[in-house]
Amino acid sequence: MNQFDVVIVGAGMVGASLACGLVDAGFKVALIESGALNPAQDWLPGQVDARVSALSLASENLLKNLEVWPLIENMARFQAYSAMHVWDACGTGQLDFTAAEQHLPYLGHIVENCTITSALHQTLESKKYQLFEHSQVVDMSAQEISPRCLTLASGEQVSATLVVGADGANSKIRQLAGLPTREWDYPHHALVTRVKITQPHKNTAWQRFTEDGILAFLPLSSAIEEGPDTHYCSIVWSRPKAQAEAMQALSDEDFCHALSQAFEHRLGVVTASDKRYVIPLRQRHAKRYVQAGLVLVGDAAHTIHPLAGQGVNLGFLDVAALVETLQKAQQQGYAISSVKTLEQYQSKRRGDNLRMMTLMESFSRLFANQHPMLSLLRNTGMNWVQKLNPIKQHLAQQAMGVGAHLPPLSQAPKPEKQT
Numbered sequence: 001m002n003q004f005d006v007v008i009v010g011a012g013m014v015g016a017s018l019a020c021g022l023v024d025a026g027f028k029v030a031l032i033e034s035g036a037l038n039p040a041q042d043w044l045p046g047q048v049d050a051r052v053s054a055l056s057l058a059s060e061n062l063l064k065n066l067e068v069w070p071l072i073e074n075m076a077r078f079q080a081y082s083a084m085h086v087w088d089a090c091g092t093g094q095l096d097f098t099a100a101e102q103h104l105p106y107l108g109h110i111v112e113n114c115t116i117t118s119a120l121h122q123t124l125e126s127k128k129y130q131l132f133e134h135s136q137v138v139d140m141s142a143q144e145i146s147p148r149c150l151t152l153a154s155g156e157q158v159s160a161t162l163v164v165g166a167d168g169a170n171s172k173i174r175q176l177a178g179l180p181t182r183e184w185d186y187p188h189h190a191l192v193t194r195v196k197i198t199q200p201h202k203n204t205a206w207q208r209f210t211e212d213g214i215l216a217f218l219p220l221s222s223a224i225e226e227g228p229d230t231h232y233c234s235i236v237w238s239r240p241k242a243q244a245e246a247m248q249a250l251s252d253e254d255f256c257h258a259l260s261q262a263f264e265h266r267l268g269v270v271t272a273s274d275k276r277y278v279i280p281l282r283q284r285h286a287k288r289y290v291q292a293g294l295v296l297v298g299d300a301a302h303t304i305h306p307l308a309g310q311g312v313n314l315g316f317l318d319v320a321a322l323v324e325t326l327q328k329a330q331q332q333g334y335a336i337s338s339v340k341t342l343e344q345y346q347s348k349r350r351g352d353n354l355r356m357m358t359l360m361e362s363f364s365r366l367f368a369n370q371h372p373m374l375s376l377l378r379n380t381g382m383n384w385v386q387k388l389n390p391i392k393q394h395l396a397q398q399a400m401g402v403g404a405h406l407p408p409l410s411q412a413p414k415p416e417k418q419t
């Protein structure tokens, strides 16, 4: 029997970063992943991941503190953005956030998901922990039995004082633990791809709210092989399912034409599109993140509309809070598996996650409703916030993940660790 302090199920962005943090904190860790880890991402020229993340400053801090960020920088596949421009296509409302207003060089970075996981998996290569690749968890012992025992599809068993479910939105661990969720479908599917545009994106994240959805253009770095005068954006176009699928089925030429129009030609003309993917969007929130010997992090605990690009940023804050909680418990001689210990993590994160999810839900509903009175209120409200610095400042700080009570791993690294 393999026996560990902590076994993390899922080596996505959240599980892999938690493994780095817990190994650094001195825990005996195992990581179980149903797929394979991908430390040396070999990309053919022009090949990209259609899935990107807008990483907040707090997420960047975590990745710097885990010494993962320099690897992301080395891959040169990321783009800083220094402004956000949001507008309502059905009125005059608009909102602008700039790094200059925040006295910062940038608001965050757009990074392909595969770049983040690849840098995390590379970092793990130099650490002492046990990896179970191509290993799917299929069963788990009941919570009364300590330590918890996980059964893999191969029949192998892995046992740990604490099991962490970092296995994504359809978490098997959450199901096996019987932790209930509140969940419902958003009226949108997200169409994602990378597109080429004729005008520079001005290091700005653009978002257009329309009567039937939300269209985001996120700035990407130029394709190295094509030179600096090429301009690319990653798009996330959240629309009703039928419309998203219809857009996916169009020829490249017709899709680029429709997209240029939908974006009001703000960045010139869309001249090329990579393969397009359609992802159903569902809100999910576990009513409890913990039980004796078990805890949920990242999408296993919460999934959120991508309109403000906050999903993995919340997951990284979960990681920092859980590492802090477990480290403290260990130093003070408390059991890391006890509900009392784990509830400290839950109380640090559940309220914050719920607030962000409620905010996103309100935005999504507010913009989906085309009642003329509501449209007027919405546009007046946006223009009002645009002029009111304290509210704008608060919204910007929420998006950047900066605040007073960040766990140590989400805070800016101490100068000697700074890269």
Ligand SMILES: Cc1cc2nc3c(=O)[nH]c(=O)nc-3n(C[C@H](O)[C@H](O)[C@H](O)COP(=O)(O)OP(=O)(O)OC[C@H]3O[C@@H](n4cnc5c(N)ncnc54)[C@H](O)[C@@H]3O)c2cc1C
Binding pocket: 009, 010, 011, 012, 013, 014, 015, 032, 033, 034, 035, 052, 053, 054, 055, 135, 136, 137, 138, 166, 167, 168, 169, 171, 172, 173, 190, 192, 236, 279, 297, 298, 299, 300, 306, 308, 309, 310, 311, 312, 313, 314, 315
């Ligand atoms: C269109 C779209 C755009 C988004 N944009 C942003 C953005 O800009 N910024 C942002 O912060 N977030 C964004 N998000 C959200 C973000 O992508 C997710 O929050 C993030 O990927 C979740 O990471 P995770 O590690 O928790 O889960 P996952 O990435 O789902 O990883 C789970 C891992 O667990 C493994 N696994 C699953 N089941 C098992 C099992 N039984 N046994 C073993 N292993 C298992 C899987 O193979 C996988 O590797 C976006 C989401 C969408 C849909």
